[in-house]
Structures are given as C-alpha cells and as structure tokens.
Amino acid sequence: MALTIAAPEATSTTSTALYVQFSNVSRTFTTKKESRTVLADINLHIPAGQVLAILGASGCGKSTLLRSVSGLDHPSTGDIRTGTHEVNGINELCAVSFQEPRLLPWRSVRENIALGLAPGTEKASGDALIDELIELTGLSHAASLRPREISGGMAQRVSLARALARRPGVLLLDEPFGALDALTRLKMQDLLLSIHASFPTTVLMVTHDVDEALTLADRVIVLGRSTGNGAAGVIEDLAISAGQPRRHTDEKFVADRLHLLRLLGVDPTNH
C-alpha cells in the first residue's frame, strides 16, 4: 500500500521563500535617438529567505533591476530565476510594493489588500489571510476606509499587506518608505522586521538610505558604474552578520556605514 503524506496545511509561518538568481543580466534601453545600457553583467545569487538591500545613485538602474524580477521589465540579455521558475512575462511568484502606495481609490483598505491574493485562493483562507495581515500591519481600525481617508504611512502599510497577501516567494520593495517622514519611516522599518518574522520570504529592497539598509538587511549590494560605457554593475556586496536588533553605534555598523557612504560619493565627515 502506497504511503501518502498529506501536504502540511499552509499557515502564515510556512515559508514560501524562493531564491533569486541573476545570470549575466544586462539591460539596454533603445529609443529613436540613442541606445543606452543601464545595467551590465549582473550575476547574483540571493538565497531563499535573505533580505537584500540595494543601494546606488539615483538613475543607476535599481528599479530596473527589481522590475526585471517582477516581469514588468525584461533584461536585454541573460536570465533571471525565482526558484526553478525562469522569469518570462509577469512573475506571479513575487509581489511588489512601490514608493507610492498605488491603491485603488474606489476600494476599501480591505478590498485593496484582497487584490494581492493569489488567483484561485479560496474565499475562507483568503479572508483569514487578510484578517491576519490587517492585524499584523495595524490596520484593524481602518479596514473599511478608503485610501483618501488614511495617512501616507497607513497607505504604505496597505501596499505592503497587499503584496504579502500574494504570499510571495520574493517580496520586491522599491524605496517603500522613501516618501514617508523620518518618524513614520522608522516605525515602518520595525514593522518590516516583524513582518519578515511572520512571513519569512526573500526580500529585495531598494533604498537610498544607508542606515535603513544596514538596519534591515542581511546583505547590502551597491550598484554603480563598473564599466567604461556608463552601465551599472554590482560594485559592492556586503554581508551583514549582526542579529536583530542592531545598534547603530556598533563598531561594525559604523564602519560599514562609512564605507557605503564613501562608495556612494558622500563625504562621511559631515554625517
């Protein structure tokens, strides 16, 4: 008699994390006037469950890199895998949260989060997941409100919850806290850490804030000009081994911070 093992029931603590593999990825934008290579020779392996922060000057191709994982953009050469899935078209295994919340104005907070549910999710389990996410992101009192009735920080939490409703193998965050005030930003960083504890997925996060990168990430890469033609590549790949919570006064933290700021062309003596 064949032994059948029931698949473990999906709960929020089941990891859905997938590794991400960039192989020889480059991206050239061709317009009528010119052809410009933005990214070149990207080779990266991000293990499942890792939190990767991506730093780099504005316009160097950070968003382009994330978009190519979600399938909103596609590399000119090379390929990208999330787990065994080779990205080709929209990648439904990942979910994106953008710098702007991008919520549907005519839907309530709850209905906006529901947009993220994977197709074919059963009503009951979908509802349960949304309840859990609303609770986790502290939106219980706002579930029935419309986007225009909530603050920017709350809207960004809705956007995050919507992405998590997908139970993504890879969570893509493109400067998710970039438009928030400093205080809200710090609270969002704490939230992200607690979310990652409950939804342990792979995270690729673009930020322009070195402190944010060093606070949240297991690994920080810096994109910058590596070739003569102005295309960006990975110019630094830094593992952050310190556990959570992290003290910004730790020797290693301070040293990494100075190093990254210098790489980004900032004179650290003023900061």
Place this chain on the structure above:
Amino acid sequence: MSTANVADTRENPTPAKHKAGIAATILRAPKWLLALILPLATLAVWQFVTVSGTVAPWTLPTPGSVVAAAFELLEDGDLGKHIGISTQRVLLGFAFGSLLGLALGALVGLSKLADAFLGLSISALRAVPSLAWVPLLVLWMKMGEDSKVTLVIIGAFFPVFTTVALALRHVDAHLIEAARSFGLKGLKLLRTVQLPAVVPSIFSGLRLALAQAWLFLVAAELLGASMGLGFLLTDSQNNGRLDRLIMTIVLLAVFGKITDALLSIAERWAIKRWT
C-alpha cells in the same frame, strides 16, 4: 481678563469680513429659493408688459394664454402624444448612441491599433455639423422614426466616445502597473482598474450626450416630422401660434433640465463611489 480678550477677537469678525458679509448673508438662504428669483422676476415682467399693453399680444402672448394653450393641447390629447414621441426618440437615441460611444471609446482609448485605424475618421465625422446629416438620413430612411432616432444617436455618440477614449488614455499608469504586477491583464484588468477609474468621466460624457440628444432631436423634428416637440415648433410658427411656440420652448427647458438633473444625481453618486 486675557481669556475674555481671546474670546472677543474670535467673536468679532474683522472689518474686511463685514464687507464680504452681504454676499455671505444672501448665500445663507436656500439655494432653490435663490435660483427661483430670476424665473419668477421674468414671469412678473412678462405678465406686466403683456397685460398693460406695452407689448402687443401678437408679439408676445400673456403667460396666462401660454398656460391656456398647454391645457387646450393637453385636452385634445395632442400634447401628450408630442411629448411622448419626443421623449421616446431622445431616450432611444441616447441609449444606443451612448452605448456605441462607450464601446468605441473604450476600443480607441485602450488600443493604440484601434486609435490608429479609427481616430482620424471618427474625428472627421465629428466635424460634420449636425444638420448636414438630416437630408441624407431622410433620403435613406424616409421620414419615419429611424431617421430621427439615428440623428439623436449621432448626437449622443460623440460626447461619450470622446470623453471615454480620452479618460481611458489618462488612467494613472502607476495603478495599471501595480495591478499588472499582480498578474491582472485583459478584461480582468479593464474591469478592476481602467473602467472604475473612468466611471466619473463616463457620467460627465453622458450628461453632455443627453444635452446633445435633445439638440439633435429638435433639429430632426424641425426638418422632417409630423409629431414631436420640434414639429410643434414649426407647426406653431406656420400657424402663427406664438402661445404654443413659447409653451414648447418652456417644455423643452423643463424636460431638458429634469433629465439632466436625474443624470447629475447619478453622476454625484458615481464620483463618490468611484474616486
């Protein structure tokens, strides 16, 4: 003492506020009351100049005789028929025209290919003045209902077509991209993001279309009809029945306003619901 001072400055409006006070005081009255002042004043002046003989009755009949004309026609059963047929033409033409405008507007607004093929032709058709269609429609469809309803369809089509196509092209690209990143595409994307985003525009298009529908209706009925409010206008003109003519104009104003008010209620609901 100091608290009393604070209270004083708050309660006493500044002199500048006093000056703006007259308009503010008037505006405190109910809106419908303010809106009725001009029509009632016009009616009063009309009554005065006609009854006093300042204006000859064959130039301008008295308000009373206009009302009498209405009742006279109503008793014959003619007025009901004229109003009924005109309303039917407007509603039919408006319904078909705006549905067609919605469908083609969505096509041209969503598909660059459709826009490339249809855009120029449709905007050229739009440039044709409404009355230019009448002789052609009468030749093709004779004097029957079809020619009138078709003209109203033409009138209702363009406002909806234009607003819907334009609005769809300007739906927030960020929203569409976010929805696409969750795997929405095609009809599902249309239903979830694009259509809801343009609902308010659809309603403003519909209101314009309704106004156009009445305009084109009267044009159609003026030029070739044996019934309807537009026919009543030419008929009264030919028979020198100024009282009926004015009555018809008032009726057109009333029906135009009523139908527009109904749509504006729907529009307000839509804006509240979809933005």
